[in-house]
Amino acid sequence: MRILGLAGRRLAASIPTLILILIGVFLLLQFAPGDTVDAMMAQMGGGDAATAKELRKFYGLDLSIPAQLGNYLWRLVRLDLGFSSIYGKPVATVILERLPPTILLMTASLSFAFFFGLVFGVIAARGVNRWPDTLISTLGLIFYATPSFWFGLMAIVVFSVYLQWLPPGGFEDIGTVRTGIWRVFDIASHLVLPTLTLGLIFLAIYLRIMRASILEVLNLDYVRTARAKGLDETRVVTRHVLRNALLPMVTLIGLQAGTMLGGSVVVESVFSLPGLGRLAYESVVQRDLNTLLGIVFVSALLVITVNFIVDLIYARLDPRITAEG
Amino acid sequence: MDLTRLEINRRNVLLTSAAIATNVVNPMRAFAQEAPRKGGVFNVHYGAEQRQLNPSIQASTGVYIIGGKIQENLVDLDANGQPVGVLAESWEASPDGKTVIFKLRKGITWHDGKPFTSADVEFTAMNMWKKILNYGSTLQLFLTAVETPDAQTAIFKYERPMPLNLLLRALPDLGYISAKHLYGSGDIRQNPTNLAPVGTGPFKFVKYERGQYVIADRNENYWRPNAPYLDRIVWRVITDRSAAAAQMEAGELHYSPFSGLTLSDLARLSKDKRFIVSTKGNEGNARTNTLEFNFRRKELSDIRVRRAIAHAINVPFFIENFLGDFAKLGTGPIPSTSTDFYPGPNTPQYPYDKAKAVALLNEAGFKPGTGGTRFTLKLLPAPWGEDISLWSTFIQQSLGEVGIPIEIVRNDGGGFLKQVYDEHAFDLATGWHQYRNDPAVSTTVWYRSGQPKGAPWTNQWGWQDPNVDKTIDDAATEVDPAKRKALYAQFVKEVNTELPVWMPIEQIFVTTITAKARNHSNTPRWGSTSWHDLWLSA
Numbered sequence: 001m002r003i004l005g006l007a008g009r010r011l012a013a014s015i016p017t018l019i020l021i022l023i024g025v026f027l028l029l030q031f032a033p034g035d036t037v038d039a040m041m042a043q044m045g046g047g048d049a050a051t052a053k054e055l056r057k058f059y060g061l062d063l064s065i066p067a068q069l070g071n072y073l074w075r076l077v078r079l080d081l082g083f084s085s086i087y088g089k090p091v092a093t094v095i096l097e098r099l100p101p102t103i104l105l106m107t108a109s110l111s112f113a114f115f116f117g118l119v120f121g122v123i124a125a126r127g128v129n130r131w132p133d134t135l136i137s138t139l140g141l142i143f144y145a146t147p148s149f150w151f152g153l154m155a156i157v158v159f160s161v162y163l164q165w166l167p168p169g170g171f172e173d174i175g176t177v178r179t180g181i182w183r184v185f186d187i188a189s190h191l192v193l194p195t196l197t198l199g200l201i202f203l204a205i206y207l208r209i210m211r212a213s214i215l216e217v218l219n220l221d222y223v224r225t226a227r228a229k230g231l232d233e234t235r236v237v238t239r240h241v242l243r244n245a246l247l248p249m250v251t252l253i254g255l256q257a258g259t260m261l262g263g264s265v266v267v268e269s270v271f272s273l274p275g276l277g278r279l280a281y282e283s284v285v286q287r288d289l290n291t292l293l294g295i296v297f298v299s300a301l302l303v304i305t306v307n308f309i310v311d312l313i314y315a316r317l318d319p320r321i322t323a324e325g
Numbered sequence: 326m327d328l329t330r331l332e333i334n335r336r337n338v339l340l341t342s343a344a345i346a347t348n349v350v351n352p353m354r355a356f357a358q359e360a361p362r363k364g365g366v367f368n369v370h371y372g373a374e375q376r377q378l379n380p381s382i383q384a385s386t387g388v389y390i391i392g393g394k395i396q397e398n399l400v401d402l403d404a405n406g407q408p409v410g411v412l413a414e415s416w417e418a419s420p421d422g423k424t425v426i427f428k429l430r431k432g433i434t435w436h437d438g439k440p441f442t443s444a445d446v447e448f449t450a451m452n453m454w455k456k457i458l459n460y461g462s463t464l465q466l467f468l469t470a471v472e473t474p475d476a477q478t479a480i481f482k483y484e485r486p487m488p489l490n491l492l493l494r495a496l497p498d499l500g501y502i503s504a505k506h507l508y509g510s511g512d513i514r515q516n517p518t519n520l521a522p523v524g525t526g527p528f529k530f531v532k533y534e535r536g537q538y539v540i541a542d543r544n545e546n547y548w549r550p551n552a553p554y555l556d557r558i559v560w561r562v563i564t565d566r567s568a569a570a571a572q573m574e575a576g577e578l579h580y581s582p583f584s585g586l587t588l589s590d591l592a593r594l595s596k597d598k599r600f601i602v603s604t605k606g607n608e609g610n611a612r613t614n615t616l617e618f619n620f621r622r623k624e625l626s627d628i629r630v631r632r633a634i635a636h637a638i639n640v641p642f643f644i645e646n647f648l649g650d651f652a653k654l655g656t657g658p659i660p661s662t663s664t665d666f667y668p669g670p671n672t673p674q675y676p677y678d679k680a681k682a683v684a685l686l687n688e689a690g691f692k693p694g695t696g697g698t699r700f701t702l703k704l705l706p707a708p709w710g711e712d713i714s715l716w717s718t719f720i721q722q723s724l725g726e727v728g729i730p731i732e733i734v735r736n737d738g739g740g741f742l743k744q745v746y747d748e749h750a751f752d753l754a755t756g757w758h759q760y761r762n763d764p765a766v767s768t769t770v771w772y773r774s775g776q777p778k779g780a781p782w783t784n785q786w787g788w789q790d791p792n793v794d795k796t797i798d799d800a801a802t803e804v805d806p807a808k809r810k811a812l813y814a815q816f817v818k819e820v821n822t823e824l825p826v827w828m829p830i831e832q833i834f835v836t837t838i839t840a841k842a843r844n845h846s847n848t849p850r851w852g853s854t855s856w857h858d859l860w861l862s863a
Contacts, residue, residue, distance in 0.1 A: 033748070034739030041781050042738030043375060044385045044459050049777035051459060058514065086376055087535060088520065098536065149565070156571040168575045169568055174538050174559055175366065269565040272572075274536030278564065282374075287739050 082290035091294035109199035121210020144204035152270035254310035370581035377519035389853030396524030422486030448505035527553035554860035606846025620787035633685035635675035668814035707756030
């Protein structure tokens with residue numbers, strides 16, 4: 001019940017933010033020169049003025065900007081995200097189609113980064129300033145400094161072109177129809193490289209945070225107490241240090257859930273995945289306002305949800321923080 | 326077999342591969358003996374998804390690359406660039422040019438089994454070409470009716486003379502037929518058939534998964550005997566050009582059309598004997614790089630300044646160092662690939678001559694001020710390709726040297742069109758002019774005055790010339806091919822003299838295709854054609 005109350009309050013607090021974001025994006029896109037008909041003309045390689053005028057009417061662009069915004073918000077109140085001009089389908093359908101690959105990729109790479117960040121962070125902290133620490137920190141820095149498109153392309157060149165172990169792109173094999181567990185394996189094999197590419201960059205951040213946080217906690221009094229009562233080092237780290245050191249990691253995961261949606265534009269393009277990032281990019285280039293606002297809406301919802309879950313985990317990890325706080 | 330023998334065998338293998346490499350250079354000779362093989366899946370790089378797939382309502386290569394395999398046109402171009410019948414068997418024009426009769430092929434059915442008749446032609450021409458199709462609406466402006474005395478005859482009636490050679494060169498692009506029974510009622514633009522096209526072509530639409538792929542399968546009832554050879558075509562949506570190149574190398578893609586890869590990947594793959602990288606088969610998709618002048622800037626309305634700018638830029642140097650073999654020096658709005666209309670290079674040209682540029686600028690009264698600056702200009706490059714970006718930087722550097730600093734303002738597609746062709750918020754703009762086999766289709770609009778504000782790729786320069794207007798109008802309705810050619814030669818001479826737009830580079834799209842493909846690139850607009858004779862060697 002308490003959780004539901006918290007969820008309700010959270011949601012109520014998010015709604016004004018959400019509306020402000022949507023109006024902001026709407027106005028921002030009005031400042032960009034050209035509308036969806038210009039973008040369409042660019043794509044078609046030309047057309048005459050009469051066609052353009054008719055198309056503007058067709059897409060509802062002949063109305064004034066306040067009227068368009070008003071229409072949009074009124075539709076949103078009725079939970080109608082509108083019609084996509086690039087796809088010729090309701091925005092909700094378009095987004096629903098694109099959501100599974102994005103969520104799969106996002107959870108996979110976040111979990112990857114979180115898990116290995118944690119493990120390597122602990123190893124680095126325990127061997128601080130010795131060779132394991134230096135090695136891990138250097139590798140982390142390299143991953144962090146490498147642009148993800150380059151990393152993705154190199155992964156394709158190595159694992160798909162030369163070794164031919166993994167498919168170079170796409171979400172699943174088109175050639176053969178697979179069902180059940182084989183389809184799961186097929187999709188998984190397509191997601192290995194994108195997950196690694198997206199995950200490695202975040203891995204670097206997680207391991208740095210984890211290392212720093214463990215080093216800090218290791219100096220606290222209660223750790224000295226634990227050692228004094230004769231616990232071996234492994235037990236000290238796993239049972240006493242880790243739990244407290246995890247708090248900044250959890251904060252980070254909440255913050256990065258949002259970044260991951262944006263960060264995946266590059267990875268989705270390189271690996272030709274049909275995800276939300278690419279859809280967002282396309283809708284900006286094509287000036288497809290409805291789709292873009294729809295994505296912003298869904299992404300905002302996703303970030304709000306993730307942050308809510310993070311709050312719950314906080315309370316679980318550290319009993320001093322209650323859900324009330 | 327001992328080890329020494331093995332060594333020798335390896336040498337033999339190397340020799341054989343050298344022989345294969347030679348064959349790649351000379352494909353026709355090597356493949357003459359090979360028997361066509363049925364079957365196989367052909368994987369195509371699809372770089373930019375369109376909003377729909379029906380070529381009767383949208384003229385662009387992004388639609389033809391898919392829709393052109395499923396739907397067919399009345400006529401297409403043969404290997405020599407001459408019109409050849411597809412759905413039309415023969416044609417004839419009345420001497421006054423106001424009537425064109427098409428005889429249609431018999432026994433053709435749509436993919437859903439319904440017969441193809443002149444009613445489909447009438448419906449498509451009047452409702453799609455004339456009303457919706459970009460460039461079609463201009464071409465068919467004076468089309469008043471299409472009469473259908475019987476199922477195999479379509480008579481096009483024009484209010485003003487329509488030159489037959491213009492119509493036949495425009496129809497390969499602007500002459501795709503859609504089924505009347507599927508579009509007969511309701512809004513054509515919103516018809517679901519646009520995303521699941523039904524045609525008469527060699528491949529039947531199967532599935533379109535947005536953002537991922539399009540699939541079409543072999544049409545068993547195709548009207549050409551023994552065609553098509555391929556079982557299936559898969560178009561894979563890959564927006565990242567470098568990733569597409571990697572997929573070519575991994576064997577996941579067989580063909581990347583229309584310069585879909587980066588210039589560096591094209592250069593790299595051209596040395597790989599598994600691929601053929603060539604401009605062949607794209608002659609019908611020629612384009613020129615432009616430099617567009619805004620006459621609302623008083624400096625640019627002075628002809629000496631426009632000529633000085635042209636003289637200040639070393640085009641051959643740019644081509645040699647940045648574009649390589651895929652481009653050549655242009656001589657005006659009609660490219661040299663257009664054998665029917667190319668007037669030759671003897672029209673006014675502006676070779677690189679920095680001293681002359683400086684002299685012209687001084688003569689025009691724009692003396693260098695503080696820091697050697699004469700005046701500054703804003704240049705808007707179109708975002709269509711790498712070459713435009715390189716070209717705009719080259720212009721910036723070249724003009725900087727003669728005292729005209731350039732500010733480059735980059736936009737995405739929609740933004741570029743809006744700012745240049747609608748808001749006229751540019752001094753110089755640069756992009757591509759697409760030449761579509763006849764100057765009347767999409768070339769003369771760059772020069773004819775009276776273009777509505779906002780129409781992209783038209784004369785929005787604030788410039789007009791009654792002589793040029795007259796030449797363009799005369800040529801558009803001239804029925805005699807020889808006289809038409811002469812009129813267009815005069816047109817090129819006039820616009821190269823006045824220079825409202827400078828078109829100094831000629832380019833043809835580059836194809837990257839697997840060396841296993843046969844019967845490819847054998848017509849001037851091959852990427853857009855139906856691929857009924859394309860096959861893959863084992």
